[in-house]
Amino acid sequence: MADSFFSIPDLRGFSYGATIAAGVLLWILEGIIPFFSGQKRRTRHAKLNLSIALLNLLILLPSGILMAFMLDWSGNVWPGIGMLGLHPAAEAIAIILLIDLWMYVWHRLNHETAFLWRFHSIHHSDAALDVTTSWRFHYMEILFSELLRLALFMLMGAGIEHVLLYSLIMTPVIAFHHSNISIPPAMDRLARFVIPTPMMHRLHHSRRRSEHDSNYGSMLSLWDRFFGSFLMKESLDGLRIGLDNESDPGRQQLLPLLKRPFRA
Secondary structure (H helix, E strand, C coil), X not given: CCHHHHXXXXXXXXXXXXXXXXXXXXXXXXXXCECCCCCCCHHHHHHHHHHHHHHHHHHHHHHHHHHHHHHHHHHCCCCHHXXXXXXXXXXXXXXXXXXXXXXXXXXXXXXXXXXXHHHHHHHHCCCCCCHHHHHCCCHHHHHHHHHHHHHHHHHHCCCHHHHHHHHHXXXXXXXHHHCCECCCHHHHHHHCCCCCCHHHHHHHCECCHHHHCCCCCCCCCHHXXXXXXCCCCCCCCCCCECCCCCCCHHHCCHHHHHHHHHCC
16 A cells, blocks of 8 residues: 555655745745835744644644555545546546645635634734745644545545645645735736736735635636636735734734634
8 A cells, every 4th residue: 555655756755845945935035025025023933834834744744644545545445536537647637626626615614614714714813924824724724624635535536646746736836825925917917817826815815804705726716716706906005914813923922823723
């Protein structure tokens, strides 16, 4: 069973490398061409978000190994989309699209379900949106996500190679649309036909609920257009990032953030 996981070290390495490279490059660019200027204590802010991300690795690393074994096992029991007899390339594209559709649905559920929002709001309470925000999620949200997507991937007949390929493509896109870099408006308009862009995702992190309940896409922007959750404003003047009463500096510390979803 382990063969399906360890037979693709290059893809796995590229996925990890893409995450690190995208994060470092965007972090540097944020210091050179920021969209929101005047952000202070960038290093302190990054330390908080990276601390949360490192905690999540305690879930993600064993979960990845478990997923490799379970997908290998389920592939011998249930073919999923494999029963359609598609060409391997077409099958990979179909599975990647289904994974991205699930990511859209899961993200939207985190906004529309009060219980899930308790955990997802930790991500939205960051008032200094930048590339490190893309790794800031409460550990319980990560745990719920991993359990649900494992069952879904087994049902669709995904292999670990499909999951890693999706991660390789999706992770830099998520880092990009969370980043605090300024790009030409024409470039943003062109890119948003395919992927969620920084201008799209900044609205998603607005303090206004009518704005942050929009633009849920992870890798592709087509789901927001198809399901009517796409929102765009050409000017973001006056946009306030974060959540009222939850983005105060006193609340932006590791332990208060981890405890927050369990408060009455």
